[in-house]
Amino acid sequence: MLSLTLRSILAWRRRPIAYLILIVWGLTAFAMLPRCARAARLAVVEVAYAGSMGPLMEGPIRRSVAQALGLELRGRGQGALALAHLIVGGAIRPDVFIAVTPGPMRLVLRAKQAARAWPIARTEMVLAYNPQSRFAKALLASPWWQVLATPGLRLGRSDPLTDPLGLNTLYVMDLAERFYDQPGLAKRILGSALNRRQIFAEPELMARLQAGQLDAAFAYRTQPASFHLPFIELPPQINLGQASMESYYDQVSVSLAGKSSRPQPLVFYAAALRTGPHPALGERLVRWLRSSQAEAIFKLESYSSPGAAAPLVP
Numbered sequence: 559m560l561s562l563t564l565r566s567i568l569a570w571r572r573r574p575i576a577y578l579i580l581i582v583w584g585l586t587a588f589a590m591l592p593r594c595a596r597a598a599r600l601a602v603v604e605v606a607y608a609g610s611m612g613p614l615m616e617g618p619i620r621r622s623v624a625q626a627l628g629l630e631l632r633g634r635g636q637g638a639l640a641l642a643h644l645i646v647g648g649a650i651r652p653d654v655f656i657a658v659t660p661g662p663m664r665l666v667l668r669a670k671q672a673a674r675a676w677p678i679a680r681t682e683m684v685l686a687y688n689p690q691s692r693f694a695k696a697l698l699a700s701p702w703w704q705v706l707a708t709p710g711l712r713l714g715r716s717d718p719l720t721d722p723l724g725l726n727t728l729y730v731m732d733l734a735e736r737f738y739d740q741p742g743l744a745k746r747i748l749g750s751a752l753n754r755r756q757i758f759a760e761p762e763l764m765a766r767l768q769a770g771q772l773d774a775a776f777a778y779r780t781q782p783a784s785f786h787l788p789f790i791e792l793p794p795q796i797n798l799g800q801a802s803m804e805s806y807y808d809q810v811s812v813s814l815a816g817k818s819s820r821p822q823p824l825v826f827y828a829a830a831l832r833t834g835p836h837p838a839l840g841e842r843l844v845r846w847l848r849s850s851q852a853e854a855i856f857k858l859e860s861y862s863s864p865g866a867a868a869p870l871v872p
Contacts (some may be wrong), residue, residue: 682799
């Protein structure tokens with residue numbers, strides 16, 4: 559009798575704990591149901607975009623597309639030229655392609671993969687610097703190109719053989735030679751085009767600069783902001799940011815690995831692809847990317863309006 563009473567008391571004392579577990583489990587499941595249901599209802603739109611847009615596309619753009627259009631954006635970030643070749647060759651079939659500079663998009667248009675490409679944003683080349691660097695005051699007080707030639711300054715850039723940012727850096731320096739009438743300026747500052755003491759992987763550049771391992775680094779205007787780093791604006795004649803100056807930029811060329819190339823304005827273009835699995839959804843997304851809502855997001859993330867850039871057609 560005593561043992562039965564003891565078992566009853568113990569069972570009663572454990573019962574509230576069991577009830578509590580059940581209640582917590584039930585509330586958690588209830589809270590998650592709407593989220594899962596909403597995710598299940600979202601149609602998927604496949605987007606291939608220029609790799610430098612990763613933080614923008616996978617962050618605020620993805621969230622806003624889900625809220626405004628009820629679409630789940632599945633992105634693939636890579637070099638725009640490489641993506642263009644994959645699209646033309648049929649290796650990938652996204653609904654939307656977003657490229658930086660006209661060149662990669664023109665490949666897709668010439669292959670009749672899209673009817674038109676719309677300018678949606680713009681960036682430009684800048685010179686980011688560490689505010690704690692011993693060269694910081696000089697960069698603010700003197701011409702940037704004179705300071706970069708100072709012995710001991712640690713300059714960073716990415717590989718021009720594999721990364722568009724690195725190639726654009728070479729264009730900027732060649733244009734700077736002409737603009738400032740300083741023959742040999744690029745060699746004085748960069749050394750050789752493939753100077754390994756200056757070259758780092760693009761994702762590392764801003765982190766190294768922030769950590770004080772570099773004094774300055776060439777970057778897109780969109781990059782320093784996320785690291786809270788200051789930067790020096792470059793004149794439009796050399797910053798590759800003006801679509802109206804494409805013919806001016808075309809004055810210079812760079813030869814690497816037996817191939818010659820010329821600079822193009824850093825305008826981002828979006829096109830809905832005919833060969834994508836969801837062409838109608840691709841059209842919806844491109845229309846939204848041209849909207850005032852999308853433009854406001856671009857601005858918050860340090861992208862500029864495309865300005866006078868015109869649509870591209872085959």
